[in-house]
Amino acid sequence: MLSLNKIKKNILILGIGNLLMRDDGIGIHVAQRMKDMTLPPDVEVIDGGMLVLEYLYLIEGREKVIVIDAIKTDDSPGTIYRYKNGEIEKKRKDFSLTPHEAAFMKNLNASYLLGTNPEEVIFIGIRPADTGESDLKLDTNLSPTLEKKVPEIIEMVMKEIMMKGGKLKGNFFDRENRFINHRRKEMEVKR
């Protein structure tokens, strides 16, 4: 049978969230825009939507996974956070009522149990401005606050692609090429 692992790429950019709930879909918006960019051949972009335990199979055996999702904090809307392995998958003791709780974290924990965890996980979280509570309408557009943040988030993800274990990876030319390709595509989009 066809093994998915054989065609998996080393680096995964995984946008997650609910596209219908405005800013909750920030990860999806970023993923969709990055799909249109010229990226290095070892990078795969997936619109992860809202899955339960299926992320487990998407992140399996990857060298690096960069997750983009909305994050709930008290800081001002549009604030961007970056967490790395060990900072996000700490032990939790809370009792919870919802079975879908912490969907991605549950997957990450399960990957450690199976020994299929990615070598490196970077979690980029964005504080949403509006997830639709204000007018109770479904909307696939981002709020203006978060829309403005998208280039910055993409820039962060691009940097992550070039990093391994906190250090720049590859030789100078690789990095330059990645950067130039990214810039060139960005210019094309603007035009």
Place this chain on the structure above:
Amino acid sequence: MASVRSLDNAFGIDPNGYGYNTNARKGVILRNLVEGADLVMSHITHFYHLAALDYINTDYSDCPISGVPPWSPKDNDTATMVPTAGGTTGDTATTLILHYVQALNIRRKAHEMAALISGKQPCQPMLLPGGVTSVVTTALTSNFNTLIGDPDASIGDSWITAANSGKNILSFINYVYQPDILLVAPIISGFTKASSTQGGSGVAKYLAYGTFPNHSTGTLYISSGFLDATSGVVSPGWTLSTFNQGNIAEHIKYSYYDEGGGANTQLHPSVGVTKPQYGKSGAYTWAKAPRYNGNVAEVGPLARVLINYASAALHGNTNVTVWKDTVDYVMNALGLNNPSILANIPELRSVLGRHAARFIEAKVIATAMTGWLRDIHSQPLTGGTYTHTPIPSGANNSGYGLTEAPRGALGHWIRIAGRRIANYQCVVPTTWNVSPKDDSGVNGPIEKALIGTPIDTGASSAAINRLRVGRIIRSFDPCIACTVHIVTPDRKTIDKFEVSPLPER
């Protein structure tokens, strides 16, 4: 599935399959195989990955996986299983934890099995009105056989073994899931029986729309019906009546929807109105209150198992013998056979009953799927897997599609005007189960199951046992969190149902 069946229905294709031309019967079988694989995947996921966590506590320093989320319920509870020091093999909790990990791979195989046909799981793109886009190949059936564990005639039954429980679905169901259900049941039985005082019983009225139409007769493998099982005795007492989708109506007195002066409530879904009115006086939920002939009803695996059982027990329906046999097996294994199984069947109207029903259904359907796969070979090799039916031009059509999602009866109603969708209403399984009070003030199934559940079990605050509430709600396998998933790094509880806390930074 419900969506495509609503189009089948609107376009004049018989949703039960027997109206398809001979060639497209393969399409009916392929739909059944995908739906079956999804059901099996969902039940295994629910038991191991969503529900078992409520019963296991690994929060002990000498536990081998101490500190590994998510097994660490906060509340003290005597029905929580704690692994023995060092996590001895054979110890109930340790066994379940090991199977949790194994089940992660098995549910993946179930997804892969369906994806052989559907192209992608979940959210399969192969469905279209009149059938499916997939074609049958020998590679497909061979790979499907490998995953489900259906033995080749020449190999015999050797594929379904304890040793293969990590390799194929049927081995896992027979040698892991089955013993685990029986292992867990006695530990939690004080809480789970319908006769206990711990809550969880529910409304004892059950509804199923039925699904898995036979490709040549249209007979549903999971029967439809409405079962009134409020009596403590099956016979005489329980009544099973024929299902008719025309009897469904949605009440909205206690929901955040505009009643339109009374015009919008108690409507059949085909003419349903969904107009949000958040903060409406007296309302307390976004869920509507669907009712069948005015009756509250629980949907899901327990409803289906009891309806099929009652069909055999009350009406001598031989099509459902396999259901009765599997129920009888479980009842015997649980010791619920004195003075008779029939006398104890009402005990299944419980948390235990819902978990057991999920297992029973997974076993019955996975076994049936091997037969469906063989049925494909009895169909003509040439020909497609769908019936081409053009959209009726300019006609104002309406239709409905009914099925059984893993969580219960699912229906979609569509009205087409001028070749566009004029109205589309879904009544999903969880709406039936989390239903609020209806217009006459009758509580929904989960509400009823929770009423009377003792939470405060002693004088101290440590005796507050919220786990029971979680266990009761979770036994219904509700789908209530598909709204916003948000990560909370500082572990604050934000909202009980829509979002949830995460580990500390």
